[in-house]
Amino acid sequence: MTETAAPTAGTRSIIAILSTSNFVIGMGAFVVIGMLEPLSDDLGITPAEAGWLMTIYALAYAVFSPILVSLTGRIGRRRILAAALGIFATASLLGAMAPDPITLNATRILAAAGAGLFTPNTAAVAALLSAPEARGKALAAVFMGLTLAQVAGVPAGSFIAYTFGWRLALLLVAVLALPCLWLIWTRVPAGLAFQPSRLSDLARTLRHGPTMLAVLFTTSFLAAIYVLFTYIAPLLTAQMGYGRNGITLILVVFGLGAVVGNLGGGWLADRIGAVRTLTLLATAQILIMPVFSILPIATPALIALAFTWSVAGWSFMAGQQLRLISLAPAEANVVLALNAAAIYVGAALGSAAGGAVLATFGPGALGLAAGAMAILALIHITVSARLSGTAPS
Numbered sequence: 001m002t003e004t005a006a007p008t009a010g011t012r013s014i015i016a017i018l019s020t021s022n023f024v025i026g027m028g029a030f031v032v033i034g035m036l037e038p039l040s041d042d043l044g045i046t047p048a049e050a051g052w053l054m055t056i057y058a059l060a061y062a063v064f065s066p067i068l069v070s071l072t073g074r075i076g077r078r079r080i081l082a083a084a085l086g087i088f089a090t091a092s093l094l095g096a097m098a099p100d101p102i103t104l105n106a107t108r109i110l111a112a113a114g115a116g117l118f119t120p121n122t123a124a125v126a127a128l129l130s131a132p133e134a135r136g137k138a139l140a141a142v143f144m145g146l147t148l149a150q151v152a153g154v155p156a157g158s159f160i161a162y163t164f165g166w167r168l169a170l171l172l173v174a175v176l177a178l179p180c181l182w183l184i185w186t187r188v189p190a191g192l193a194f195q196p197s198r199l200s201d202l203a204r205t206l207r208h209g210p211t212m213l214a215v216l217f218t219t220s221f222l223a224a225i226y227v228l229f230t231y232i233a234p235l236l237t238a239q240m241g242y243g244r245n246g247i248t249l250i251l252v253v254f255g256l257g258a259v260v261g262n263l264g265g266g267w268l269a270d271r272i273g274a275v276r277t278l279t280l281l282a283t284a285q286i287l288i289m290p291v292f293s294i295l296p297i298a299t300p301a302l303i304a305l306a307f308t309w310s311v312a313g314w315s316f317m318a319g320q321q322l323r324l325i326s327l328a329p330a331e332a333n334v335v336l337a338l339n340a341a342a343i344y345v346g347a348a349l350g351s352a353a354g355g356a357v358l359a360t361f362g363p364g365a366l367g368l369a370a371g372a373m374a375i376l377a378l379i380h381i382t383v384s385a386r387l388s389g390t391a392p393s
Contacts (some may be wrong), residue, residue, distance in 0.1 A: 018122040019145035026149025028173040034158025058348030065116030069337035087114030089177035096170040120337035151255030162244035210388040218342035224373035226350025239295035257310025265315030274319040284312035285374035292367030
């Protein structure tokens with residue numbers, strides 16, 4: 001990663017703008033999780049069928065993100081960020097007006113293309129504008145927006161969807177994107193660019209086995225989480241008898257845990273190393289998620305469970321990104337795009353697997369299935385660390 005345009009003053013404010021924009025991206029991406037039931041009721045489909053909105057979005061993101069990032073490497077980042085966020089906002093607006101599931105899925109594919117171009121570039125810009133010793137903090141700050149979307153954006157969208165309808169929740173996403181778009185165009189320096197990335201860079205990275213195995217840990221780790229998280233609303237309705245307020249409460253708790261995990265994950269990786277951190281977090285998921293299969297439990301216990309689960313789940317990002325940059329520093333922007341794609345591959349696989357479990361065995365089996373998939377994530381990080389030569393001694 002090289003700089004071809006000197007950054008202007010106000011790097012912190014630029015990172016804040018990028019983080020805020022990622023908040024909107026995260027809200028638009030994941031708000032579906034909190035509104036599966038009102039959406040499925042309105043469109044006449046089952047919650048499992050509605051869950052495919054998340055799966056299709058995730059698959060589209062995974063396909064578009066690395067390709068679009070590679071194809072646009074020679075264009076200034078301000079133009080790319082503005083265009084990508086504009087596409088995302090337009091797709092959210094069209095989604096709010098979609099008359100049927102097919103049209104809604106088409107708008108989700110368009111939104112995924114915009115998000116897949118936007119979020120990796122925010123990470124690359126943050127790393128570019130920061131000193132090497134501060135890049136971990138800068139990356140955590142930019143991705144804090146996605147984390148905060150779990151705290152406020154997704155629960156707020158869920159509350160709005162249950163109270164006023166799911167269409168208004170998507171419309172809100174489109175409206176919130178507008179001031180972010182203006183701030184990006186007026187505050188991000190013109191001419192900010194990287195060493196041009198090409199499809200050949202993407203192809204070379206895809207052929208490098210140890211790096212790709214490391215990238216795909218993001219997929220296996222998040223797939224386990226999304227088996228359960230995508231269908232948390234119908235699970236809480238069926239097993240706890242929760243409606244709008246109870247579901248919103250648990251989503252808020254989950255979001256608060258995500259903030260703590262996002263901040264604490266970098267701290268933990270600095271002290272015990274990235275591989276030990278990721279191994280510890282995968283083990284924690286194996287132990288925590290099966291507890292959701294013994295619901296109902298007392299609400300205070302459920303709150304503590306959801307918070308702990310979220311902290312363990314969202315502590316992995318900073319350590320994973322630092323590990324990937326250290327493995328492929330010359331292709332950092334491509335590797336970050338692949339990692340962002342891996343997030344959504346994991347969400348897609350987990351959502352699809354969770355939908356199958358929900359349809360076949362019912363909501364009570366989701367926690368056990370998620371814990372079983374987390375075992376695969378633990379095996380993955382162990383093998384990946386040994387093959388890349390980063391296993392702790």
